[in-house]
Amino acid sequence: MATSSESGHESTTLRRVQIKLAPDSRFSVPNSDGYSLYSAVLSSIDAMDETVSQQVHDSDLGSLHVSALRGVFADSDRPHHKTILPNNRYTATIGVTDPSDARVFQTLVRGLVLENDEISLTNGSLHVREFENSNTNHTELLEEAGSLDEPRLTFDFQSPTCIEEAGSVTTMFPHRVSVFRSLLGKWNRTAPDDLNLEFDRDALARSVIEKPDASSYDTHSVLVNRVSDDDDNPRPIFRQGFTGTCTYAFKDASESLQNAVTAVSLFAEYSGVGSAVARGCGDVTVEAIQ
Incomplete structure (x- = not known):
């Protein structure tokens, strides 16, 4: 049985962004690149606002959703790694669902689009080329x-x-x-x-x-x-x-x-x-x- 109340409470905005990224050079990333991408996104948020970064770390809801990189990769000489290729585009998705995390989204946009178009990974960087935002509730x-x-x-x-x-x-x-x-x-x-x-x-x-x-x-x-x-x-x-x-x-x-x-x-x-x-x-x- 599914139920929901109809008291008319205003629902919280859910936010999802899709980022298209381009590398400057060929470099390797772990096969499990989502962990690395999360760390890079968190570093970007931290550089903009340490309070918001700590909020993400401490959130009981785990509301930040960061995808793995999607795109074409080559093999790597390093074990458990793959290679990002120049002249290719890669896509990542970030979702925010916590009612208290509007600041997380705003800081993310400011960090990745308005003030710094770069996501820095261990062995290289990806530049933001497109940033598509969708909201619902x-x-x-x-x-x-x-x-x-x-x-x-x-x-x-x-x-x-x-x-x-x-x-x-x-x-x-x-x-x-x-x-x-x-x-x-x-x-x-x-x-x-x-x-x-x-x-x-x-x-x-x-x-x-x-x-x-x-x-x-x-x-x-x-x-x-x-x-x-x-x-x-x-x-x-x-x-x-x-x-x-x-x-x-x-x-x-x-x-x-x-x-x-x-x-x-x-x-x-x-x-x-x-x-x-x-x-x-x-x-x-x-x-x-x-």
């Missing part, structure tokens, strides 16, 4: 979902999607229950209380069908962080996840379940799916087809 996503009748929801999981099932164990398949329960939690942590949604595991299992594209499906082990041990030696933290395309369809689903599942699907492009979404994981595009 939870109310608008619910209205869009309500206008669709039994849509087919096609997810392109573009970077490793790591959905924690129990503790640090992650699912390796875009199962309908795992994907939509993850998105439901993100929605309810960022939406006004009167726009919270509910649907249970059994209803998802009965009324939603996943149809993965086997030819696109792959699994990954991705670096998401480094932590120091007792001797102050950095230890890499990995998560396991999947990429690929999967279409979700409804079967004898109630209207309320359809609307709720569709709304959190549209929300996914802003929030990402699963864990470590600030460090390159869970980046998706979603198409709702009538």
